[in-house]
Amino acid sequence: MPDTNGNEGVEKAGRPAYDVRFAAIEARAAAVETDVAVIHASFATKDDIQLLRSEMRDGHERILALLYEHKLEMKTAMAQQRDDFNAALAKQREDFNAALAKQWEDFHTALTTTHMDFYKFLTNQAWKLYGFASVVIGGxxxxxxxxH
Structure with missing residues (x-):
């Protein structure tokens, strides 16, 4: 507390300059602490970014591995489907050729039977015509x- 006549005491004579300097040093130290905290935060952010980059790289590699595995599965499934399709097509072709051969045999059997029936019919008609002609000539x- 200041004296009534404006004189400061002996004990306070050198302190105001010291207090000002000390306050300035404290302010600078606080600023340095703030800068150090910002730098730590910055380094933590860089470490976090590096960690995030490595996680993204690992995730990207996992995704590529899964895509490659899926591609192999698709190719395997497509090859299996193609083999199954070709086997089914070959079986269908064999069944079709067998049915066609049977139909051809049935057709030729029916044609031969019809040919023989037609031959018998014509022979019968020829004999009837011969008989009728004989009767007419006889008459x-x-x-x-x-x-006469």
Whole structure:
């Protein structure tokens, strides 16, 4: 507390300059501490960024590995499907050729049977025509010989 006459005591004579310097040093130390904290935060951020980059790189490699594995699975599945399709197509081709051969045999059997039936029919008609012609010629002969 200042004296009434404005004189400071002996004990306070050198302290104000010391207090000012000490306050300035404290302010500088606080500023340095703040700068150090910012630098630590900055380094932590850089470490976090490096960690994040490594995690992203690892994630990217995992995704690429999964995509490659999926690609291999798809190729394997497509090859299996192609083999199954070719096997089914070959079986269908064999069944079709067997059915076609059976149909061809049935057709030729039916054609032969029809041919034989037609031959018998024509032979029968020829004999009927021969019989009718014989009767007509016999009738003409009878009329010509005995009626005139």
């Amino acid at each position: 003409v002969y009878f009329i010509a010989r005995y009626v």
